[in-house]
Amino acid sequence: MRRRDFLALLSSATVAAPHLALAQSTKVFRLGSLTPGAPLPAESPLGAVLLKGLERHGFVVGKNLTYDARGAAGQNRKLPETVRAMKADHADVIVAVGYPTVLACKVEDVPTVVAWGAGDPVATHLVDGLSRPGGNITGISDNSTELSTKRLALIKQAVPNAKRIAMLWNRDDLGMSQRYEASAGAARSIGIAVQALGVREPDDFNGVFEAMNREMPDAILMVSDSLTVLNRKRVFDYASEHHIPALYEYDVMVRDGGLMSYGPDLKESVERAADLVARIFTGTRPAELPFEQPTRYPFVINLKTAKATGIELPVNLVALADEVIE
Numbered sequence: 574m575r576r577r578d579f580l581a582l583l584s585s586a587t588v589a590a591p592h593l594a595l596a597q598s599t600k601v602f603r604l605g606s607l608t609p610g611a612p613l614p615a616e617s618p619l620g621a622v623l624l625k626g627l628e629r630h631g632f633v634v635g636k637n638l639t640y641d642a643r644g645a646a647g648q649n650r651k652l653p654e655t656v657r658a659m660k661a662d663h664a665d666v667i668v669a670v671g672y673p674t675v676l677a678c679k680v681e682d683v684p685t686v687v688a689w690g691a692g693d694p695v696a697t698h699l700v701d702g703l704s705r706p707g708g709n710i711t712g713i714s715d716n717s718t719e720l721s722t723k724r725l726a727l728i729k730q731a732v733p734n735a736k737r738i739a740m741l742w743n744r745d746d747l748g749m750s751q752r753y754e755a756s757a758g759a760a761r762s763i764g765i766a767v768q769a770l771g772v773r774e775p776d777d778f779n780g781v782f783e784a785m786n787r788e789m790p791d792a793i794l795m796v797s798d799s800l801t802v803l804n805r806k807r808v809f810d811y812a813s814e815h816h817i818p819a820l821y822e823y824d825v826m827v828r829d830g831g832l833m834s835y836g837p838d839l840k841e842s843v844e845r846a847a848d849l850v851a852r853i854f855t856g857t858r859p860a861e862l863p864f865e866q867p868t869r870y871p872f873v874i875n876l877k878t879a880k881a882t883g884i885e886l887p888v889n890l891v892a893l894a895d896e897v898i899e
Contacts, residue, residue, distance in 0.1 A: 602632060602854050605641045605659045606688075607678075608670040609652065609799035612644035619843050623668060623688075626847025632854060645674075647799045649745075652677040659683070666850050669712075671798055672748030675699055679710055684859050687712025688846045689839055690798065692748025694864060703864040711849055711862040713842045715748070720870070721755040724820055724835050725763060727872065728792045730890045731818045731833065735791035737766045741781060741808065742796035744771030749798045756794055778804050782811055793819035797826065805829065813882040824873040827898065832878050833886075837867035871895040 606613045606623065613620040615634065620642060624634060632638040641659065645651045656677040659667060667683050669675045671690045678685040679699055691699065692715050700706035703714055729735060738760050742753040750771075757767045768790050770781045793812055795801055801808070805821075809830045812819040821827060822836040845865050853859060875898040879886055891897060 599637070601637055601639060603639050603641070603663055603665045604632075604668070604850060605643065605662075605664040605666070606668040606670075607652070607655060607659065607674050608644045609649050609674050610644055610647055610670075610802055612642040613668075613670075614642045615640055617642075619688075619839060622840055622843045623847050623850075626844045627851060630848070630851035630854075632851060645799070647803045649673045649799070653680065656681045656683060666853050668846055668850060672697060672699075672746055675710060675712075679708065682709050684853055685710045685712070686846045686849045686853070686859070687714075687864075689713055689715075689837060689842045690748070691715065692751050693717055696751055697747050700864065705860070706862065706864060707860045709859050711859040711864060713837075713845055714864040714866050715752070716866055717752045717755040718759075720822075720836060721752070721759040723870075724756065724794060724822075725759040725765070727833065727835055727890070727893075728794065728818070728820050729763060729765070730893075731820075731886055732791050733887075735765055737768055737788065737790045739768040739770055739781075739785055739790035739793045740796065741770045741772065741793065741801055743773065743798045743800045745773050746798045746800075749796050752796050756796070772800060772804075775800070775804055778807055782807075785811070785815075789815065790817060793817055795819065795821050795826075797822040802826075805831070809878075813878070816883050818884055818886070824871055824896070827873045827875045827878075830878055831875065832882075832884065833872070833874050835872045836870060838869035838871055841869050842867050873898065 615624055634640050643655055652673055660681050660683050667678055668686050668688050669678050670688050672692050675687055675691045694700045700710055740753055740756055742749045744750055760767050795808055819832050821831045821834040824834045827834045849862055872894050873896045874891055874894045
């Protein structure tokens with residue numbers, strides 16, 4: 574190339590570069606979040622974590638990012654319609670919570686990042702594999718088998734003589750049903766009988782409590798989805814009234830009055846989800862982003878609840894807690 578031609582090319586590139594940078598900086602990315610329960614608005618704790626994580630990558634609401642938080646309020650049948658509406662609003666990525674939500678996103682082929690609660694994405698056929706998901710979905714995976722073994726071990730420490738554990742879960746949610754099955758298998762492996770209490774709607778909790786009245790369990794394990802979370806206070810009250818130790822999957826339940834929890838740190842999961850969203854915004858396809866797993870699993874105990882309900886937890890169990898709420 575002759576020198577004058579090179580200089581002309583360089584000059585044109587220099588002129589074009591600012592316009593290219595301006596075009597990139599003025600694109601406004603559309604982020605949606607969708608849960609089967611309450612939405613995650615920007616002012617909510619986890620909504621704030623999500624947007625703060627994106628700010629670290631240069632995506633800021635009001636500058637080059639919009640944020641649309643929606644929730645189905647426990648009415649899963651509305652999820653497909655909501656996903657279609659978000660797709661029509663040109664959402665670039667949806668951050669999804671729970672298996673029914675992710676399934677609705679898969680059907681509509683919307684780029685999706687799983688924040689938490691969707692179960693094992695391979696076992697539920699949401700993706701082809703964890704390392705190469707394929708399709709439109711990536712996110713944070715659920716290590717249900719290992720978690721279930723640990724949860725049952727903690728329950729056994731809380732109630733050394735436990736012979737029966739009541740397990741509550743939404744039997745219409747495939748991801749939650751798989752978590753229940755993993756937990757039930759872990760219980761049986763250490764000689765504990767399982768009182769299976771699957772629910773499909775709020776009225777089913779009346780039957781759950783009647784079943785426990787007939788055969789009082791030694792402990793309760795509740796698998797969290799929109800249905801069980803929306804009815805959590807009823808479970809808290811029943812466990813308190815009958816002095817039954819109960820273990821939940823997420824620490825937000827313990828901060829809300831539950832006794833104990835062991836599960837993924839949702840703050841970390843949402844931070845990782847934000848990083849995955851940023852990579853999709855910058856051109857990586859979800860199919861190319863391996864599913865990740867949480868690295869932090871806090872064990873949290875609410876001693877205030879224990880004292881109020883007359884449940885005395887072993888000192889060595891309390892010593893294991895990452896956080897004790899007093």
